[in-house]
Amino acid sequence: MTDSTTQHTNAMILNGKELSNQIKVEIAEQVKAIVDSGKRPPHLAAILVGEDGASKTYVKNKELACERVGFASTLLRLDASTSEEDLLQKIAEINANPDIDGLIVQLPLPKHISENKVTQAIDPTKDVDGFHDVNVGKLTKGEDTFISATPYGIIQLLDRYNIETSGKHCVVVGRSNIVGRPMSILMSRSDNPGNSTVTLCHSRTKNLGDFTRMADILIVALGRPEFVTGDMVKPGATVIDVGISRVDADNQRGYVLKGDVEYDSCAAVAGAITPVPGGVGPMTIIGLLQNTLKSYQLRNA
Ligand code: GUN
Secondary structure (H helix, E strand, O other): OOOOOOOOOOOEEOOHHHHHHHHHHHHHHHHHHHHHOOOOOOEEEEEEEOOOHHHHHHHHHHHHHHHHHOOEEEEEEEOOOOOHHHHHHHHHHHHHOOOOOEEEEOOOOOOOOOHHHHHHHOOHHHOOOOOOHHHHHHHHHOOOOOOOHHHHHHHHHHHHOOOOOOOOEEEEEOOOOOOHHHHHHHHHOOOOOOOOEEEEEOOOOOOHHHHHOOOOEEEEOOOOOOOEOHHHOOOOOEEEEOOOEEEEOOOOOOEEEEOOEOHHHHHOOOOEEOOOOOOHHHHHHHHHHHHHHHHHHHHOO
């Protein structure tokens, strides 16, 4: 029911959870064909250093996703006190293992370990996170590579929901190496999805709302819960919320998950929007699975 005083809109919900389940079925079919032909399945290895609660959840979800599609997976759990040298040694062993196609080291790492040294130590042909300089360079040049998992997942979400990007103004908020910057590059590339005019905003941007209100596609990856409010969104825009913060709450878990976008006020204005949870998060895992499958295919070509 509508009345004259309440604004009711029908923002399309970009359901990453549902779409990811559909894509997992597609990947599982490909894996089944591989295994039926007598070959080993794709194999993803993950290294988790320390006890960070969110990282443990992410790695567990990645393992479960591997199981769902029929990949082999190996999880190496290392103590928070593990030395950088020992971690680099483990990476070298996995790089040399011909039965492993993809390797991720879950970030963040304990302070005494250089994230840069670690990500650069991974064999670029097994770097299914797409964090190695070689793969970042290829992405920047528009060459075929491992696109880092979250941007890759968002690209597929836009693609599968037929969101037009060509000639549109895409505003990315956040310039991280994992999401914001690669996302800005992908949206400006000469491809579909892509061909957008891109503005990259960040913590030093003045009058942020003036930019976000110009966005046909607004991608927010700041890590600040409910930072973007409905008044910052252009009517009809597509809003992609990459944030997933644990905010203290008086419930059994002790927290609730919040995106960077204030959902209700933005959904009332947007044409399409991703929920948190169940939007970008599950699509990130799809990006990782697809990169692992691609690595497998390249090494078994
Ligand atoms: N920490 C947060 N996001 C990611 C990711 O996509 N990959 C890894 N390895 N660590 C992360």
